[in-house]
Amino acid sequence: MIKTPARLASLVLAGSAALALAACSGTTPPDSPAATGSAELDVLPIRLNWTFEAADHPWFFAGMEEGIYAEHGIELQPQEGTGSASTLQLVASGSDPVGLVDAGTMMGGVGKGLPVQAVCVLAQRNPMSAIFPASAGITSLDDLKGKTIAVTPGDSLSQIFPAVLAANDLSESDVNMVGLADPAAKQSSVLTGASDAFLGYYTLQLPAIEQTSGEDMDYLAFSDLGVDTLSMGIVVNKAWAGENEDLLTRFVAATQEAAQFVVDNPEKAADDFVAGVPSFDRELALTQIDAAVPLLHTEATEGSPICETDESDWAGTEEILSTYAGLTPADSLDAYYTNDYIK
Numbered sequence: 469m470i471k472t473p474a475r476l477a478s479l480v481l482a483g484s485a486a487l488a489l490a491a492c493s494g495t496t497p498p499d500s501p502a503a504t505g506s507a508e509l510d511v512l513p514i515r516l517n518w519t520f521e522a523a524d525h526p527w528f529f530a531g532m533e534e535g536i537y538a539e540h541g542i543e544l545q546p547q548e549g550t551g552s553a554s555t556l557q558l559v560a561s562g563s564d565p566v567g568l569v570d571a572g573t574m575m576g577g578v579g580k581g582l583p584v585q586a587v588c589v590l591a592q593r594n595p596m597s598a599i600f601p602a603s604a605g606i607t608s609l610d611d612l613k614g615k616t617i618a619v620t621p622g623d624s625l626s627q628i629f630p631a632v633l634a635a636n637d638l639s640e641s642d643v644n645m646v647g648l649a650d651p652a653a654k655q656s657s658v659l660t661g662a663s664d665a666f667l668g669y670y671t672l673q674l675p676a677i678e679q680t681s682g683e684d685m686d687y688l689a690f691s692d693l694g695v696d697t698l699s700m701g702i703v704v705n706k707a708w709a710g711e712n713e714d715l716l717t718r719f720v721a722a723t724q725e726a727a728q729f730v731v732d733n734p735e736k737a738a739d740d741f742v743a744g745v746p747s748f749d750r751e752l753a754l755t756q757i758d759a760a761v762p763l764l765h766t767e768a769t770e771g772s773p774i775c776e777t778d779e780s781d782w783a784g785t786e787e788i789l790s791t792y793a794g795l796t797p798a799d800s801l802d803a804y805y806t807n808d809y810i811k
Contacts, residue, residue: 509543510715515564516549517624517700518651520745522672523756524700525568526737527590531726533740540722542715551623556703560584565708566719570624571698571804572631572789578803579796585709586805588720588775589701590727593763594691596625596699599674600658600665602684609636609693612643615664618654621647625667628695631792635694659683671759679752695792697785698777699763701805713809720775720809727774731761776810 516525528546531537537544547564549555552573559567560582569584577584598617600606609632619626626647630640646663648654655677657663668674670687678685690696702723709716730737738754765771768778782801789795798804 508541509538510541510718511543511545512566512715512719513545513547513564514702515547515555515558515567517552517555517568517570518550519548520546521748523738523741523748523753524591524595524669524672524760526730526741526753526757526760527723527727529744530730530733530737530740531722533743534726534729536726536729537719537722540718540725542719542722544719544722551620553622553624553627556582556584559703559705562705562708565705565712566716567703568700569703570627571701571785572793572795573624573627574701574703575786575789575798575804576627576793576795578798583706584703585706585803586701586703586777587709587716587809588723589698589777589805590723590775591699591701591760591763592766592769592777592781594689594695594697594699595669595671595759595763596628596690596695597668597670597674597687598629598665599668599670599677599685599687602686604664604686606665606686606688609633609638609688612665612688613638614643616644616646616662618648618657618663618666619645620649620651620654620667623667624699625669628690628697628789628793629667631789632690632693632695634792635788671763672756675755675759676752679749695788697788698766698781701777702775717809717811721811724774724811727764730757731764731774734758734761773810776807777805 528544532544552570555567556569556573556577558564560577571586571589574584574586633639648657654666655673658666659681670689674685674687734754734757737757738750741753742748742750764774766781768780769776779801782804786797790797
């Protein structure tokens with residue numbers, strides 16, 4: 469059952485000062501074996517990029533349900549987010565020490581002087597896409613010219629899509645982008661014909677909308693349109709990281725272990741996810757988990773530890789975003805990431 473703000477307040481009073489960070493959130497994850505408020509565990513809030521209603525972050529829930537974080541002395545407290553841009557701001561300000569943020573959004577923040585850095589990238593292949601009914605007959609980005617595309621303002625997709633347009637000799641004026649804050653409304657707008665397409669993840673929204681509507685959907689992947697960038701990763705406030713090196717190292721190690729558990733046990737990981745998010749359909753969770761696992765590595769990191777990134781992937785992402793999205797390149801790629809916490 470999902471904890472209420474009142475439940476959070478009682479945990480803050482009973483727990484360590486670090487838990488006060490978690491009280492900033494209006495929604496927290498369900499109770500789990502690791503979420504017992506034990507004084508023996510270090511409480512660590514992590515702000516997700518979006519709500520719990522997506523199984524593209526199964527590692528966190530499996531890690532809690534299987535007691536992996538607890539074994540590393542951590543009580544993980546995931547908090548719902550409202551998009552990568554807002555999560556990045558919360559981490560940069562110190563309101564949340566750790567967040568799940570799209571790499572491109574984070575790199576843009578670094579270019580603006582935000583004190584953040586990626587310590588683990590869990591989606592190293594990019595699942596961003598434009599999604600539409602298969603019956604629409606859309607086969608290329610040119611087919612979207614003059615069409616209405618539903619987007620969520622401030623999320624990572626809306627941050628990266630202008631680069632996709634530019635990489636294909638199009639501009640934002642060539643499409644009609646309509647901002648809808650509610651992802652469900654974004655999808656509904658396509659089903660009702662109010663929009664022709666919406667920006668989403670082919671690993672998440674596409675199977676979800678097919679399951680709920682029964683309509684066949686299709687997509688254009690950003691990675692097939694010239695924008696193949698690193699995607700979702702764990703980003704930290706640099707000052708906090710410097711003061712909590714041991715906790716951060718344990719957290720990354722536990723996340724690596726949890727992710728490997730998901731790779732090895734997808735069926736159990738689906739059970740763990742719905743144990744944490746009871747309203748979520750188990751079969752959909754398994755479908756989304758099966759789609760998320762192949763994103764853990766690029767060609768450059770195949771065979772490397774989970775979370776570890778390669779300089780070439782950061783360089784490629786920077787080149788794409790600086791060429792098409794106005795990113796100011798950093799003096800050094802080290803400004804964006806570190807592998808120092810990875811075992």
